[in-house]
Amino acid sequence: MKSDVQIAQETVMEPILNIAKSLNIPEDYVEQYGKYKAKIDYNYLKEHAGDPDGKLILVTAINPTAAGEGKTTTTVGLADGLTRIGKKVVVALREPSLGPVFGVKGGAAGGGYAQVVPMEDINLHFTGVFHAIGAANNLLAAMIDNHIQQGNSLNIDPRKITWKRAVDMNDRQLRFIIDGLGGKANGTPREDGFDITVASEVMAVLCLSKDIPDLKERLAKIVIGYTYDDKPVTCADLKAQGAMAALLKDALKPNLVQTLEHTPAFVHGGPFANIAHGCNSVTATRMALKLGDYCVTEAGFGADLGAEKFLDIKCRAANLRPSCVVIVATVRALKNHGGVKKENLNEENLEALKKGLPNLLQHISNIQNVYHLPCVVAINHFVSDTDAEVQLIEDACKEHNVPVKLCDVWAKGGEGAIDLAEEVVSLCEKENDFSFAYDLDMTITEKLNAIATKIYHADGVEILPAAKKQMKQLTELGYGSFPICMAKTQYSFSDDAKLLGAPEHFKITIRNLKVSAGAGFLVALCGDIMTMPGLPKVPAAEKIDVDENGKISGLF
Numbered sequence: 258m259k260s261d262v263q264i265a266q267e268t269v270m271e272p273i274l275n276i277a278k279s280l281n282i283p284e285d286y287v288e289q290y291g292k293y294k295a296k297i298d299y300n301y302l303k304e305h306a307g308d309p310d311g312k313l314i315l316v317t318a319i320n321p322t323a324a325g326e327g328k329t330t331t332t333v334g335l336a337d338g339l340t341r342i343g344k345k346v347v348v349a350l351r352e353p354s355l356g357p358v359f360g361v362k363g364g365a366a367g368g369g370y371a372q373v374v375p376m377e378d379i380n381l382h383f384t385g386v387f388h389a390i391g392a393a394n395n396l397l398a399a400m401i402d403n404h405i406q407q408g409n410s411l412n413i414d415p416r417k418i419t420w421k422r423a424v425d426m427n428d429r430q431l432r433f434i435i436d437g438l439g440g441k442a443n444g445t446p447r448e449d450g451f452d453i454t455v456a457s458e459v460m461a462v463l464c465l466s467k468d469i470p471d472l473k474e475r476l477a478k479i480v481i482g483y484t485y486d487d488k489p490v491t492c493a494d495l496k497a498q499g500a501m502a503a504l505l506k507d508a509l510k511p512n513l514v515q516t517l518e519h520t521p522a523f524v525h526g527g528p529f530a531n532i533a534h535g536c537n538s539v540t541a542t543r544m545a546l547k548l549g550d551y552c553v554t555e556a557g558f559g560a561d562l563g564a565e566k567f568l569d570i571k572c573r574a575a576n577l578r579p580s581c582v583v584i585v586a587t588v589r590a591l592k593n594h595g596g597v598k599k600e601n602l603n604e605e606n607l608e609a610l611k612k613g614l615p616n617l618l619q620h621i622s623n624i625q626n627v628y629h630l631p632c633v634v635a636i637n638h639f640v641s642d643t644d645a646e647v648q649l650i651e652d653a654c655k656e657h658n659v660p661v662k663l664c665d666v667w668a669k670g671g672e673g674a675i676d677l678a679e680e681v682v683s684l685c686e687k688e689n690d691f692s693f694a695y696d697l698d699m700t701i702t703e704k705l706n707a708i709a710t711k712i713y714h715a716d717g718v719e720i721l722p723a724a725k726k727q728m729k730q731l732t733e734l735g736y737g738s739f740p741i742c743m744a745k746t747q748y749s750f751s752d753d754a755k756l757l758g759a760p761e762h763f764k765i766t767i768r769n770l771k772v773s774a775g776a777g778f779l780v781a782l783c784g785d786i787m788t789m790p791g792l793p794k795v796p797a798a799e800k801i802d803v804d805e806n807g808k809i810s811g812l813f
Contacts, residue, residue, distance in 0.1 A: 261368045261813040265376035268517050276515050280347070280548045288510065290384050293375050296510035297523075299468055299540050302547065310546040311347075312580040312685040316555040316635075317564035317624075319617050320757070321747055323599050324589040327368065327637040327667065328555055331585045331674070334371035334666025335635070335681065336553045337518040338674030344682065347549035348373070348522035351537045351557065352387065352512070353380045354455045354529070356427040356790055358812075359798035366524075368813070369667030371674075373514050373522045377809045386463075387425045387454050387527070389508035393476075393501040394423040394457045400497045401481055402437065405445050413490055415447040418482035419771055421788075425454035429791030452788040456532045461742075461776035463505060464526035464538040465574055472509060473502045475775040489734060492775070511541040518671050521548070530557025531747040532788050534566045534778070539575040551685070558747035560584060560620040565712050568628050569693050570740050570778055578691055581684035582624045582632040583677070586617045588642040588650065594757045603641035610646055614653050615759035619714060619750065621659050627711050629690040633680050634661040638673075660684075697738050701728050701770070704741045705781060709765045713750045719764045724781075727770040736772045736779060745783035752784030 259267075273295045277287045286298040316332040329350065339346040350373065353366065358380050366376045373379060382388070398420055405413055424431065431451035437444030454460060458479055466472040477493035484490060492498050511525040523541035528534050535557030536542075545552035556563030564582065571577065588610065589602040595613030597606055617634065624632045634654050636647060647663060654661040660680050665673035695707035702720065709715040720728065731737060748754040751763045769782040782788075792798075800811035 261372060262376060262809065264370060265372055265374050265517070266808070268374055270374055271515060271519050273513060273515070276519065276521050277513060280521055282548070287513075293514065294378060294384060295513045296384060296507065297513050297544060299510055299544075302540065302543055303468070305547050308547050311550045311552050313542075313546060313577060314551060314553045314581055314583065314681055314685065315564060315567060315579050316553065316583045316585060317560040317620070318558070318585040319590060319620055320559040320561065320594070320749060322590045322593040322757075324587065324593045324602050326585050326587055326590050328585045329366070330368040330371045330667055331583070331635050331637050331664055332553055332555045333367040333373060333516050333522075334664060334671060334674040335583065335677055336520045336522070337371065337516055337671025338666075338678035339551055339553070339681070340518065340520045341671045341675055342678050342682070344551055344678070345549045346520060346551040346553060347545035348516065348520060349537050349542045349545040349552055349554040350522060350524045351555070352383055352524050352527040354387065354453065354527055355381070355425045356453050356455070359792070359796055359801070360427045360790065361793040361797060370517055370670035371666040372517050373524060374517060375514070377812060379514065379524055380812060381809075383524070384512050386508040386512070386525070389504050390457060390459045390463060391423050391425055391454045393504045394454070394459045396501055396504065397479070397481065397492060397495070397497050398422045400495050402444050404495055411490055411494055412484040412486070413482055414485045415445055418447070420479075420481040421450050421452045423452050423454045423457045427453065427790040427792045429789065432787065432789045450789070453529070453790060455527050455529045456788040458773045458776055459501070459505075460526065460528045461534055461773055463508060464528060464534070464536060465571075465776055466509060467540060469502060469506060469509065472505060473498050475777075476501050477775070479775040480772050487730070509540070511538060511544055530563040530566060532744045532786060534570050534742050534776070535563040536567050536571045539571065542577065543575070560623060561712050561750055562743070562745070562747055564624070565694065565708065566742060569695070570742060573693060573740060574777060579630055580689070581681055582630050583635050583681065584617070584620055584624065584632055585635050585637055586650065587637045587639060588646045589639055591617060591650070596757075605643045605646060607645060607649055610649055613758055614650070616757070617650070618653065618657060619759045621654070621657055623712055625659070627694050629692050631684040631687055631689055632659060633677065633684060634659055635677050636661060636663045637667070638663055638665045697740060701732060701737055701741070701779065705765075705767060708741060708743055713765060714759065714761070715751065715763050715765050717764055718767050720767045724767045724770045731770060731772055731779065736774065739772070740778045742773070742778045742780045743783060744780055744786045744788070746786060752786070
């Protein structure tokens with residue numbers, strides 16, 4: 258069996274100018290990064306603001322497991338399936354982070370015959386967007402400490418600096434550090450730390466900004482910490498937003514690539530859904546909606562994280578309205594939610610599947626009954642799936658009046674998603690009553706409880722004393738009307754990664770609240786979630802290599 262990278266390397270790609278031409282994008286807006294990838298000037302959107310939008314299709318999934326769900330693979334396969342039935346479609350995806358590429362999760366370019374290419378470039382550096390974000394993040398960090406060193410006229414309390422440095426790598430050693438050692442000339446000693454770049458507020462800001470003026474305005478609002486008398490200090494106070502925007506001016510432009518079947522794809526931005534808002538850039542999504550009759554996009558991890566943030570944060574901020582939702586599930590993953598260990602997932606086990614099905618059914622209920630959107634379940638097919646197992650999922654979905662389609666996109670590409678594509682087109686023609694999970698005029702506590710009870714099906718939230726103090730301060734500072742970005746484990750509806758399926762009678766523990774004023778939301782850290790992951794015992798990096806001709810191997 259060929260690996261994903263082998264399949265990608267054997268594909269004959271279309272020159273990126275041909276892909277842009279298929280979308281009627283004038284060459285003046287196309288900035289090539291080699292032969293097979295390009296950036297598209299966001300000013301194209303301004304000049305076509307009056308053009309009608311296509312239908313917006315969100316692909317999400319059950320809670321992820323070690324068995325794999327194939328959400329990105331299904332997203333790409335669906336787009337190719339829509340193309341095969343004669344629809345003009347554009348994909349909008351997030352960029353992969355180097356952290357999971359070299360860690361355990363792998364990349365984010367799809368798999369098998371449902372991939373975006375050039376796969377190696379997309380997973381390794383790509384067009385340098387993440388590096389620019391890291392540089393902008395760390396420029397602000399450097400300016401904070403330099404300001405303190407040069408006299409601290411803003412009266413910044415070094416103990417209350419909330420801005421961390423960033424690196425796009427899983428490096429647990431950098432979670433908590435002490436810097437500024439070595440004497441007066443080397444800075445002020447203080448506790449510090451690193452976030453992974455995809456958790457940086459700069460990433461969220463870039464993904465929500467429409468142009469450079471909007472970018473600068475958002476950067477200026479970033480709160481970096483507090484003074485000795487608890488007044489917030491912003492990026493604007495440090496006069497850093499102009500230089501940061503200069504570093505980000507090209508990163509702001511969406512990246513255009515293609516699928517294996519030459520469907521156009523924007524791959525831009527990449528905030529993690531377990532610690533950030535989990536969506537690709539608004540600019541890429543808007544451009545896809547203007548250029549295609551259908552935009553197929555995805556949100557990170559399960560629907561309790563990525564879809565919730567896509568719908569409650571991104572759609573609200575950008576005034577987007579989805580036409581339908583695709584929920585990806587696999588027989589293997591649902592058996593894992595039902596208690597089967599990874600090494601036994603290839604064996605038929607209907608009882609375990611029944612135990613795991615509530616996870617899928619709860620996600621379906623949320624999309625239908627909280628957000629009032631039509632949805633379809635896509636069963637991502639594995640060769641080990643038995644007919645009885647597939648039938649069990651289909652029967653359960655039909656009992657909840659949800660269409661279900663079997664997909665085989667890993668092996669067949671777009672051909673394996675034609676049934677799903679036809680169902681999606683049908684659902685997109687239906688009117689929907691899209692609504693949010695909470696109103697912005699609720700208190701912070703009410704919004705936290707709304708997400709916990711409506712989406713996670715918890716009994717509510719337990720707010721720890723430190724978070725209560727932060728909540729009071731943020732409300733007094735005028736941030737209480739912001740939406741909430743929940744940072745919690747992706748593996749469970751709860752904040753305990755070991756509680757699989759659809760757990761009951763639990764509370765979500767809120768241990769920390771902080772404001773992302775530039776992005777326009779509050780971040781609630783739940784349970785023991787970390788904003789800097791670590792590498793596993795055997796990192797994927799150990800298997801990655803490159804030969805004397807520059808050909809990469811071991812990359813999935």
